[in-house]
Amino acid sequence: DYTVAFFAIMGSFIVLYIAIPLIVIFLKQASDWGMLVKTLHDELVIKALKNSLLTATATALISLLFGVPLGYVLARKDFKGKSLVQAIVDVPIVIPHSVVGIMLLVTFSSAILDSYAGIIAAMLFVSAPFAINAARDGFLAVDEELEHVARTLGASRLRAFFSIALPMAFPAIASGAIMTWARAISEVGAILIVAYYPKTAQVLVMEYFNNYGLRASRPISVILIGMSLTIFVVLR
């Protein structure tokens, strides 16, 4: 079937375009083992990685704390302005990252400038939609009838939520949390503006590149890719 073959060839260009840089960076790094080992002993890198993991984890937890209740309300209730709320939740996806940083600084100014709070604020803005939408979809997939039955058996609404809805939506919420975490740790543009310090690994990649060139920034990149891909495999 020539048509499908032609389409497959066209499509494989873009698949290769994504796959090749991933392979190349690992291969090149493999031939430069010493640099990778040296990087793993660089205190600055270790500190930055810790900062990244810490802030991304905090962001994911905060997203869950507020996103899960919001997701439940969006899944279970119809209310006036629901579509507006849903639209607001989806807005962060389309705003340029540097602009997100400016918006947050304009709004919260020195409260977030160059602090852990700033990093988390930037990450939260761009990644919270993933947690909210995953929770909403997770709760939508739980038959409301189950909660109804739990209530006729004597459970309050809150009890029915914790014993029925939450455990059943847990896998969806967990995978949403992982996506939130991955989106948070991938953010650069907004963090550069809001909180260059304390330095995160993704910012450090950029700094090493600017100061010492490609060879110096490559090992941190490989470590971050390794982490991201691990997350990604867990998710699937």
Added chain:
Amino acid sequence: DYTVAFFAIMGSFIVLYIAIPLIVIFLKQASDWGMLVKTLHDELVIKALKNSLLTATATALISLLFGVPLGYVLARKDFKGKSLVQAIVDVPIVIPHSVVGIMLLVTFSSAILDSYAGIIAAMLFVSAPFAINAARDGFLAVDEELEHVARTLGASRLRAFFSIALPMAFPAIASGAIMTWARAISEVGAILIVAYYPKTAQVLVMEYFNNYGLRASRPISVILIGMSLTIFVVLR
């Protein structure tokens, strides 16, 4: 119902956290009208906006050119390694943006450094998944039976694609293209590494912030937000 009310309150925090910076930046800018007008006459800004629009549009078109055939193959054919291809397509979402820049430079080096090609390369890597997945979902929603019938009526596979599948999947593909465009124009981290020049508006926001402070970078931000929200409203 106290539980739902409590959940709604918790949820409204995160909704407000996203909505308030949007409102605040517009309000603050409204009280600083002169700066906005001045910015709109700044040649650097105009040039950067043009660069952003140009590269994002080129990225969206390239994504369509390769992503639509790939989406069709993913929707219609089962083949060995299909899930691997699907996984590769989704990888860019989880990789830190600065690392994307490093990966691309490591792979393509001077071919993309500080050029339009570099901007587009960075944008394409992070935004192509949106086009591919939208096309795939669009084609999945077209009943394959329609193409079968078209073929029994005398259409070749290619003809059936162009007269049945493509026009029917068009709305999904168009909204995917818009998402691709929005994701492309929102990218900062990868572009900062691959191609600081020619300067795009999202990079210029950062440069003005670093060089002249918040007040100088705010008007460009407002313009970019305006553009993003317009896109967003069109999409819905």
Added chain:
Amino acid sequence: MLEVKSISKDWKEFKLREITFGVKAGEYFIILGPSGAGKTVLLEIITGILEPDSGKVILDGKDVTGWPPERRSLAYIPQNYALFPHMSVYDNIAFGLKLRRLPKEEIKRKVRDIAEVLGIDHLLHRKPKTLSGGESQRVAIARALVIEPKLLLLDEPFANLDVQTRARLIGEMKRWRKELGFTALHVTHSFEEAVSLGDRVGVMLSGRLVQVGSIREVFSRPANEEVARFLGFENIIEGFAKGRKLRTNGLEIELPVEVHGKVRVGLRPEDIILSLEPIRTSARNEFKATVEAVEELGPLVRVRLRARGLELSAFITRSSMLEIGIGKGKEVYVSFKASALHVF
């Protein structure tokens, strides 16, 4: 024990209108109606999942209309059983008891007791998705009955089961009722369940409770044409009666009783006999008719006929259709006994 007083509710495409009835303690009450009549909405109002637009639900003399479901001491078994998929069968059944903070030993004893009565004691460690339809339904009943509810509400409990399981469960339901002595409100579209289980029956049609009584009462004396149609009187003939003769559409029909004036009579399609030759006997009404359409219903065929101005619908078996060679346009003889007519 349960009183429902002029409940009205608009919910999605359902419109309940002024529904009033009562269930006595120990009674098994069946609400019989076609799908789409709003039976589930009514049950959900009684459980407290939905609030009525107007009307009252009274349980043991207390007005519970505004109460949340968890305070009503009912148990509800929805049509899909709604077993908690993330809990074992044991935990499903124990759910209501744990909420009541009973001591662990007592919970264990109660769960084992009810599981034994329902014949599911060997399933207690299993997860719901590994159960068959019949087993799931037993677990749902156990989970509901173990909390000793004032009233058990069942929504089409046997609709999704295969025939054998269904027949067995209907039989056992009678036994459980004797053994455990609960009060039940059961909604269904199945005449079989109504006949087998119901002490009393309420017929519900498009949001209204049209007739309440014993199944025999309802079936032999339908309150109106609508109920009659639902009970299978597909042919409703209107005309002027004079003694035992009914004139309608240019035909004269013999009635089973003497009446005068404008009347309506009902006739079941299965009571009409079709033949190629006239088979006149003294007891029969017989006319020549033309076949207008033929409609397959599994092993049965519905034949739509026209005799002069009168439209009739008759059931015959698929084999008779082929033997007589019935098809659109065919002329046949239609006959039925006067005693098959039901005068409203």
Added chain:
Amino acid sequence: MLEVKSISKDWKEFKLREITFGVKAGEYFIILGPSGAGKTVLLEIITGILEPDSGKVILDGKDVTGWPPERRSLAYIPQNYALFPHMSVYDNIAFGLKLRRLPKEEIKRKVRDIAEVLGIDHLLHRKPKTLSGGESQRVAIARALVIEPKLLLLDEPFANLDVQTRARLIGEMKRWRKELGFTALHVTHSFEEAVSLGDRVGVMLSGRLVQVGSIREVFSRPANEEVARFLGFENIIEGFAKGRKLRTNGLEIELPVEVHGKVRVGLRPEDIILSLEPIRTSARNEFKATVEAVEELGPLVRVRLRARGLELSAFITRSSMLEIGIGKGKEVYVSFKASALHVF
């Protein structure tokens, strides 16, 4: 004109096995089988949408097995009609003609002609989603016939229509066939369509074409027990015959013909009569039996009975069920004529 030669294909849950049959020019051939028999898979192999694992499709003497659908000059109407939703009715019908690069005027003329024959000329500017089921089906037929295909393939064409529309379309199909003279291969589970339209019928059961012949032939002489069951002989009784007597499960049954040795006889459930009192006449077989289960099928009820070791299934109407008061465990008399038995 179409020859299908030992086609086999495993596709999803369907398994076609060695299917062989032919359709003559001008013939209306019906493939009759229950859903899940693999009828659609067979049609898709003939159209070229699917490739068979083995076997050949021969059209007008040419082996087209490997050809793509567009070269076969067939027209295919799938069960959901598959109208192109983004085109007007006119463009739907004209689709095949445009592909053939006919002059615009000729396309216009041909579309108008076929639309007139099918009674859809007033719909040409409409979009498919605004059409009723019957209108959609007419458009699908027009789109298929306008290209004057060698063979028209129809997959359950009337299955999704309401009864009136269905009856009307079956009637008109006969007329269109006379007017346009096409050859058709029509798959269906409906006996009505087979009787009304088929010149010849093939019975397809679980992936095999079991019997081919006229509907009367197939119905009066089922090739085997499987076909008999499909045609409604739910009761298959096995035993030893000696002349006109069949001994089985401790019972003695009178046969319509003389046979000797081990035989099987078929009996339709609708030919069994149930009563509370014996109604012995010379022509009847009569036994006492116990009701094992009752199963509602719309207006009809299937009663499963056991007479000694013999299990029987009988149809009665819902009203008789209520009148006789039939329920599980009840003892009744079962009778049937010797002539209702079909000896295989």
